[in-house]
Amino acid sequence: xxxxxxxxxxxxxxxxxxxxxxxxxxxxxxxxxxxxxxxxxxxxxxxxxxxxxxxxxxxxxxxxxxxxxxxxxxxxxxxxxxxxxxxxxxxxxxxxxxxxxxxxxxxxxxxxxxxxxxxxxxxxxxxxxxxxxxxxxxxxxxxxxxxxxxxxxxxxxxxxxxxxxxxxxxxxxxxxxxxxxxxxxxxxxxxxxxxxxxxxxxxxxxxxxxxxxxxxxxxxxxxxxxxxxxxxxxxxxxxxxxxxxxxxxxxxxxxxxxxxxxxxxxxxxxxxxxxxxxxxxxxxxxxxxxxxxxxxxxxxxxxxxxxxxxxxxxxxxxxxxxxxxxxxxxxxxxxxxxxxxxxxxxxxxxxxxxxxxxxxxxxxxxxxxxxxxxxxxxxxxxxxxxxxxxxxxxxxxxxxxxxxxxxxxxxxxxxxxxxxxxxxxxxxxxxxxxxxxxxxxxxxxxxxxxxxxxxxxxxxxxxxxxxxxxxxxxxxxxxxxxxxxxxxxxxxxxxxxxxxxxxxxxxxxxxxxxxxxxxxxxxxxxxxxxxxxxxxxxxxxxxxxx
Amino acid sequence: xxxxxxxxxxxxxxxxxxxxxxxxxxxxxxxxxxxxxxxxxxxxxxxxxxxxxxxxxxxxxxxxxxxxxxxxxxxxxxxxxxxxxxxxxxxxxxxxxxxxxxxxxxxxxxxxxxxxxxxxxxxxxxxxxxxxxxxxxxxxxxxxxxxxxxxxxxxxxxxxxxxxxxxxxxxxxxxxxxxxxxxxxxxxxxxxxxxxxxxxxxxxxxxxxxxxxxxxxxxxxxxxxxxxxxxxxxxxxxxxxxxxx
Numbered sequence: 001x002x003x004x005x006x007x008x009x010x011x012x013x014x015x016x017x018x019x020x021x022x023x024x025x026x027x028x029x030x031x032x033x034x035x036x037x038x039x040x041x042x043x044x045x046x047x048x049x050x051x052x053x054x055x056x057x058x059x060x061x062x063x064x065x066x067x068x069x070x071x072x073x074x075x076x077x078x079x080x081x082x083x084x085x086x087x088x089x090x091x092x093x094x095x096x097x098x099x100x101x102x103x104x105x106x107x108x109x110x111x112x113x114x115x116x117x118x119x120x121x122x123x124x125x126x127x128x129x130x131x132x133x134x135x136x137x138x139x140x141x142x143x144x145x146x147x148x149x150x151x152x153x154x155x156x157x158x159x160x161x162x163x164x165x166x167x168x169x170x171x172x173x174x175x176x177x178x179x180x181x182x183x184x185x186x187x188x189x190x191x192x193x194x195x196x197x198x199x200x201x202x203x204x205x206x207x208x209x210x211x212x213x214x215x216x217x218x219x220x221x222x223x224x225x226x227x228x229x230x231x232x233x234x235x236x237x238x239x240x241x242x243x244x245x246x247x248x249x250x251x252x253x254x255x256x257x258x259x260x261x262x263x264x265x266x267x268x269x270x271x272x273x274x275x276x277x278x279x280x281x282x283x284x285x286x287x288x289x290x291x292x293x294x295x296x297x298x299x300x301x302x303x304x305x306x307x308x309x310x311x312x313x314x315x316x317x318x319x320x321x322x323x324x325x326x327x328x329x330x331x332x333x334x335x336x337x338x339x340x341x342x343x344x345x346x347x348x349x350x351x352x353x354x355x356x357x358x359x360x361x362x363x364x365x366x367x368x369x370x371x372x373x374x375x376x377x378x379x380x381x382x383x384x385x386x387x388x389x390x391x392x393x394x395x396x397x398x399x400x401x402x403x404x405x406x407x408x409x410x411x412x413x414x415x416x417x418x419x420x421x422x423x424x425x426x427x428x429x430x431x432x433x434x435x436x437x438x439x440x441x442x443x444x445x446x447x448x449x450x451x452x453x454x455x456x457x458x459x460x461x462x463x464x465x466x467x468x469x470x471x472x473x474x475x476x477x478x479x480x481x482x483x484x485x486x487x488x489x490x491x492x493x494x495x496x497x498x499x500x501x502x503x504x505x506x507x508x509x510x511x512x513x514x515x516x517x518x519x520x521x522x523x524x525x526x527x528x529x530x531x532x533x534x535x536x537x538x539x540x541x542x543x544x545x546x
Numbered sequence: 547x548x549x550x551x552x553x554x555x556x557x558x559x560x561x562x563x564x565x566x567x568x569x570x571x572x573x574x575x576x577x578x579x580x581x582x583x584x585x586x587x588x589x590x591x592x593x594x595x596x597x598x599x600x601x602x603x604x605x606x607x608x609x610x611x612x613x614x615x616x617x618x619x620x621x622x623x624x625x626x627x628x629x630x631x632x633x634x635x636x637x638x639x640x641x642x643x644x645x646x647x648x649x650x651x652x653x654x655x656x657x658x659x660x661x662x663x664x665x666x667x668x669x670x671x672x673x674x675x676x677x678x679x680x681x682x683x684x685x686x687x688x689x690x691x692x693x694x695x696x697x698x699x700x701x702x703x704x705x706x707x708x709x710x711x712x713x714x715x716x717x718x719x720x721x722x723x724x725x726x727x728x729x730x731x732x733x734x735x736x737x738x739x740x741x742x743x744x745x746x747x748x749x750x751x752x753x754x755x756x757x758x759x760x761x762x763x764x765x766x767x768x769x770x771x772x773x774x775x776x777x778x779x780x781x782x783x784x785x786x787x788x789x790x791x
Contacts, residue, residue, distance in 0.1 A: 111567035187577040221595035242714035
């Protein structure tokens with residue numbers, strides 16, 4: 001080979017970001033695409049752990065007396081499920097995996113603004129996760145993912161501090177990712193790519209990043225205070241010394257309610273991409289959908305009190321928080337209506353990502369409407385801490401975010417790996433997931449409304465029917481999760497080679513090769529077109545039905 | 547292939563290495579500066595939770611807070627405020643020198659800033675020692691033995707006499723230690739950063755020298771830490787003192 005003249009070498013487009021194979025090239029990479037994949041490996045691991053805990057919980061609930069687990073173990077399992085799924089799967093899922101991979105490609109940049117901080121973010125995520133897992137192995141935590149005081153600071157077992165430390169470390173991962181996304185979006189857009197030409201995924205990532213950056217520090221300080229109180233035996237949340245446990249709840253939900261929007265906004269962005277691509281139509285009402293993302297992020301900071309309607313907070317704050325919570329429905333509904341209007345008269349095709357997107361729209365709507373019921377103080381008092389609440393937020397987090405994540409992963413899989421997956425298997429998995437999900441969580445609405453409280457290890461026999469339905473659904477849902485693992489792995493070796501733009505989609509990420517070259521763009525793209533520049537079918541002139 | 551990482555050029559102030567994913571030094575500068583401002587925004591929220599906790603304690607037990615506040619070392623706290631404000635002046639001077647290209651002078655100013663940071667931490671430490679010596683470390687006696695709490699748990703809730711329950715005074719000192727402690731950690735990080743920067747500023751070769759933009763961003767951080775203290779000082783030390791004309 002050395003004898004050949006330099007001009008006869010392989011053409012440079014053969015080299016892509018996956019070309020280097022050493023471990024070092026992965027662990028010390030600053031390439032946003034590789035870091036996205038590192039996050040993918042991380043969250044798959046945590047997702048398996050969280051799923052295993054959920055499976056144990058669901059199996060235990062098949063019988064009213066809970067035969068599989070002891071009551072203590074049951075408490076640890078639902079805590080584990082909540083903590084791992086919220087902080088180590090949902091929050092990093094779309095932003096850190098898909099966002100990391102796609103954001104610079106979408107805006108015509110070579111990387112995020114701070115690549116080394118991006119890598120640090122992954123290490124903090126893994127270390128935080130490791131510390132959390134250690135807390136589980138060292139004895140487990142049974143406080144629930146909310147760590148309410150004074151239980152967590154006074155009575156629960158000491159692993160609380162370890163687990164809180166893990167989440168604290170992970171919080172800085174969130175902050176660094178959010179910081180990176182905001183600066184990247186502000187400063188690294190290709191020339192001519194104005195804000196209202198950005199794909200909506202970028203808008204939602206930006207809104208998500210705002211929440212990550214502004215809410216996570218409050219959680220970090222809160223967890224620090226819990227740990228200090230635990231060590232010191234005195235603290236501001238301890239009522240024995242004049243402290244106030246409700247202060248903990250205020251601070252916790254000041255983070256955790258916006259965090260709920262971290263767990264849905266990026267999903268909305270993905271769905272906006274999918275709906276336009278597979279309806280072959282411009283997004284209906286683009287500026288409104290973009291504005292709605294920011295509106296959700298802003299309003300999300302003003303509604304935390306709706307988690308505390310029964311905490312004894314003043315009825316006037318309850319009233320205001322209830323009203324503000326209703327207002328979140330406005331931007332959310334704007335999005336749903338605009339996706340639906342985009343589908344109207346589109347040339348719709350039902351590839352796998354589109355099936356997930358349509359599932360998302362339906363399930364998110366169901367989750368959102370039950371959220372409105374919960375925002376009404378009177379209804380909330382009735383169903384507070386019941387399975388109705390559990391079903392509601394799983395419709396948002398699983399029916400919304402997980403489906404959007406799966407849809408996005410299928411959509412960008414050819415770009416990420418350069419391989420196509422078998423579409424038929426993908427469609428099957430999407431349908432199985434949808435059915436399994438509904439069978440798992442719809443009965444929980446019913447039993448919650450009938451009075452089944454959440455987090456209970458044993459229950460009256462009248463609820464057993466619903467619990468069995470739910471557990472059966474969970475096993476179907478498990479199959480829906482397992483199928484993609486199988487055919488994705490298969491596709492890595494056997495899948496058809498993906499062209500640069502397999503979906504004939506718009507957006508800068510589809511203008512580079514699959515998988516993309518290391519530096520994304522040899523030349524920074526110019527002449528940016530409007531977003532979602534799909535050929536809009538000629539609409540017939542409106543004629544009145546006279 | 548044109549490797550963008552090897553591009554050279556740049557204005558008078560920018561000899562910092564251009565990272566390959568930026569199109570120009572100007573873009574790189576703007577990105578890092580905006581990044582620092584955003585980081586400071588997260589810091590405000592970080593301290594914000596503490597200020598909320600303070601507001602709760604102050605609002606619930608105003609008399610206790612005023613009484614407890616008088617036990618803090620007002621003189622030391624005032625001197626420390628002076629030290630930190632002066633250090634911010636030195637920091638600003640350092641940035642000015644760096645802008646003028648007087649690197650040795652800038653290095654000296656940064657070193658002076660770091661030294662004043664160290665002085666702040668030393669005064670803070672002796673102040674902690676004094677407060678602990680007087681027996682105000684929450685949960686401990688003056689001999690650093692844990693306070694025994696007979697009845698434990700919610701015993702404190704039962705005494706509804708109206709007078710201050712002992713724990714409430716501890717709550718103020720707890721806040722004092724946590725708030726100033728977290729602030730001191732920030733000062734310590736700043737001292738480390740400024741020491742490094744002062745070292746780098748002395749490097750003869752422009753490429754290995756700390757860039758103006760880095761100095762400016764370090765300055766933003768240092769002024770922020772200073773500013774937090776400007777709020778902590780009156781809230782903690784002056785809460786018990788009333789201006790008497």
